[in-house]
Amino acid sequence: MDKIRYFDHAATTGVREEVLKEMLPYFGIEYGNPSSIYSIGRKNRKKVEEARQRVANAIGAKPKEIYFTGCGSESDNLAIKGVAYANREKGNHIITSKIEHPAVLNTCKALEKEGFEVTYLEVDENGFISLENLEKQIKDTTILISIMTANNEIGTIEPIEEIGRIARNHNIYFHTDSVQAIGNMKIHVEEMKIDLLSMSGHKFYAPKGVGALYVKENVNFQKIQAGGHQERNKRAGTENVPGIIGLGKAIELIYEEFDDYNHQLKELRDYYISEIEKRIPYVKLNGDRVKRLPGNSNISFQFIEGEELLMSLDREGICASTGSACTSGSLDPSHVLLAIGLPQEFAQGALRVSFGRENTKEDVDFLIDSLERIIKELRSKR
Ligand SMILES: *Cc1c(COP(=O)(O)O)cnc(C)c1O
Numbered sequence: 414m415d416k417i418r419y420f421d422h423a424a425t426t427g428v429r430e431e432v433l434k435e436m437l438p439y440f441g442i443e444y445g446n447p448s449s450i451y452s453i454g455r456k457n458r459k460k461v462e463e464a465r466q467r468v469a470n471a472i473g474a475k476p477k478e479i480y481f482t483g484c485g486s487e488s489d490n491l492a493i494k495g496v497a498y499a500n501r502e503k504g505n506h507i508i509t510s511k512i513e514h515p516a517v518l519n520t521c522k523a524l525e526k527e528g529f530e531v532t533y534l535e536v537d538e539n540g541f542i543s544l545e546n547l548e549k550q551i552k553d554t555t556i557l558i559s560i561m562t563a564n565n566e567i568g569t570i571e572p573i574e575e576i577g578r579i580a581r582n583h584n585i586y587f588h589t590d591s592v593q594a595i596g597n598m599k600i601h602v603e604e605m606k607i608d609l610l611s612m613s614g615h616k617f618y619a620p621k622g623v624g625a626l627y628v629k630e631n632v633n634f635q636k637i638q639a640g641g642h643q644e645r646n647k648r649a650g651t652e653n654v655p656g657i658i659g660l661g662k663a664i665e666l667i668y669e670e671f672d673d674y675n676h677q678l679k680e681l682r683d684y685y686i687s688e689i690e691k692r693i694p695y696v697k698l699n700g701d702r703v704k705r706l707p708g709n710s711n712i713s714f715q716f717i718e719g720e721e722l723l724m725s726l727d728r729e730g731i732c733a734s735t736g737s738a739c740t741s742g743s744l745d746p747s748h749v750l751l752a753i754g755l756p757q758e759f760a761q762g763a764l765r766v767s768f769g770r771e772n773t774k775e776d777v778d779f780l781i782d783s784l785e786r787i788i789k790e791l792r793s794k795r
Pocket of ligand 1: 423424483484485486487514516561563564565590591592593613614615616622624
């Protein structure tokens, strides 16, 4: 195996060279604490604020509405718990969907144990929530709607603008997990009436271990981690300065190259999907064909065991992902694929291929050829 071909950008991405270059001095020479008042501290503060401005610019926010966190999961926790605890006297009802990331689902489950009531909206066969149903579920006690911008497994893009309008009309806060969406679609928090938005650096070529949360001015939310007064007293802990610098640089770069990048991903994705559908029988595309992230594909191969397929691909240097998480040896079908009503035999053989910057058409041809051969082999053994 001479070359690794990476098609799992929805899981994580590598740090770009330009990003790493800007971060490097802040691991070493420039080690000051941004809260210190001497010059090397102030220099760090300046870089953190520059990153905050870059993030704000990318999503149409104000810098003071951006809070840096440790990851996308923390941003989701802070958004949902932060709003829930701060608005408890107003109500205890939260609306989310069945296909959210575990960072949202498990936060909601934890809140249920603390006396909050959570409605988990159903989705249709392509993964869309129903706006009509959303509005029907709203009660006097509803304080928060949390619906992801785009799904991490099947790439479906939810009707965010319409959800924002409904939330605003009912005076309910709207949080969206945009961890998959940032860099892959244009997001404007004012136009889309978003009150809180989560993102994570390592999904768009910044390092792991740094995230951000946008919280609209005047939204009533509270910190969930006790400690110092960092991040305007909403997120205690000395800032991850190199990580924050990297996140700021990466989001600026990706928006500078937005059209080219998205065009590249879309072309690879559409080519891959059409070739697979042409060359391999008994396949099914999961998620919507049109309203999906440009870099996401999720295809079920009937009569195939996903884990087995991944191992065969790995032997050829190909990295991809299944729709199902393998927990301690038992094959749990993915909650997303179950929610869209996919029959077991399709859910088992789901393969998520997510494209990124370094992928070329040549790589995709290699992937398609390998898949055609491997699927034939695996099916013939049954
Ligand atoms: C990856 C991901 C997260 C978690 O982000 P981390 O930075 O890995 O904690 C949350 N939501 C979605 C949709 C994701 O894809």
